[in-house]
Amino acid sequence: MALTEGIGIGTSRAPSRVLFGPHETNLARERDISDRHVAYYAARAAGGAGVLVTETASVHDSDRPYERAPLARDCGPGWAAVAEACRPHGTVVLAGLGHSGSQGSSAFSQRALWAPSRVPDVASRELPMEMDQRHVDALVAGFGAGAEAAMRSGLHGVEVQAGQFSLVRQFLSGLTNQRGDEYGSDRTRLLREVLAAVREAAGTGIVGLRLSCDELAPWAGITPEAAPEIVEAAVEWIDYLVVVRGSAMGASATHPDLHTEPGFNIDLCRDVRAAVAGRVPVVLQGSVVDPDQAQRVLDDGAADLVEMTRAQIAEPDLVALLRAGERERIRPCVLCNQKCRVRDNRNPLVSCVANPVAGHETEEPPMIGLPDSRSPAEADPVLVVGGGPAGMEAARVLASQGRPVELVERADRLGGMASRAAEVGGRGRLRELVDWQSAELRRLGVRVRLGVEAGENDLTDREVLVATGSAPGPRSYEIRGGTVLDVTELLDGAETADPVLVFDPVGDAVGVGIAELLAGRGSATAIVTQDQVVGTQLAITGDLADANARLQRAGVALQKRSLLREVHADHVVLEDVFTAERREVPAATVVHCGHRLPDTSLPAERRAGDxxxxxxxxxxxxEGRRAAQRMSVPVGGPR
Known part of the structure; x- marks a missing residue:
């Protein structure tokens, strides 16, 4: 069975075996499914998604896990618009339905969180209320009402959330369900009641179940050994099953970043599928972003469909390109989580580092071909100076409109700082994005010259975009001796003497990755941060706890709540941010991982990126994309 082949699910048929799963987007205007959602989902349906599940909507107003979380009772018109927009493409469109329970937030509702038992959430530490029968009945009724509304809206059915952020999962788990009534003695009871209500409301529509089959807490949680029993209790009401892992005990487990190898749920999914014994299709979820891996999963019999959500955020046309035999044109997902993981208090819109149009489909200016209807041979030539991500994207967009483009790069390779970042601990997948951009430039006929230093004389007689990147920034400490290296110098091969101290005033992946890299080489390594924890910005990508664990396992000394004040030949002077007390720490080499500044060595009217x-x-x-768009006349544009 090919990934691009159709598959029957319930009474419907999906045009491919690729699922676009439910995920937070912050695209709602209030708590609805908005026009931004419609454009976002329609792009993935047009690109060949077989099954599309909309952002999980809360089935009861007691649940508002984040500010723009959809509420099922407000989603009817939006669901109808999504159904209408996706119908021409044949995609099976389902409404995600759920309730976050104790993993929600009381910040917006100002109400106690619902839970099976009074067990504080391990992340928020908030103590929830214990639901009584009235609350259980309201929850079950809410699921039924949500399913009925979805069917009235013209959707093919619904998917019930019993995965990581789920009250239903909390009832299934001994971690959170410590009740003394029937819902405690039979932990699958609520799941059965919810599915029965949803099945009745959905009629002949599809009912899917997203189920955590491993909470990664074997001392009390749902385990892979226990999962088949839960599945057996649910299978009579459902038309497909999505196998996921994770709970409050492992917030990064369901959608981990690039440090976790894709396909981590394959063995779990295979075992669950064997227990299902062909009664319903089983879907693998597990950071699968490579179509070749997805096809192997199907060939090996581990699943019937593969969820490729982040892959389709990066490349909406993934299935269409596979069908066209253009596998190499698929824009890669590098699993960095920087823009697609949006469940945080900043309320960012979902997007993608590789595809910034994602989540902004309603705002993307149309591109219109060439000015004055000239042929590509007659179009004005463009010079792009700098072959980093900004310069390559600008060149790609301009060339896709037929503009003759020349790109010059002073280094002997393309990629700029992205190539450097790919060398940092655990971030090698970033190289895939650089390779894709390079391949696109070749396909589009961009003339690329490496090892060329552009001067002011090169910037005449044609349109020019300067994307020459950045230079090291200022130092906020005194250097009285010793060796201080910029991070780029280290990556270029500069030698270090032990012990090495990594100065990280930013708190992102760079400082952490450099410390991991050095420790992996066997260097005695310390990392200095002014924050209470190392790598605070990694909370955004879900890697904060894991990164700190990796550093400690690697033996990196964590110098927290400290500012670097002086560098000497054999030590540095650190200052406590709270007490201003100073102390000496041994160091022969300092690697500076601070902010950088734009490289302004060339005059330019148009600049982009760093x-x-x-x-x-x-x-x-x-910014490379936007700069290219401003250099052309906008209608139909590059993908």
């Missing part, structure tokens, strides 16, 4: 303000690869690609 040449404007050094930030992440997302901003570089986004």
């Amino acid at each position: 040449n404007v303000a050094p930030r992440t690869v997302h901003e570089a690609i986004l």
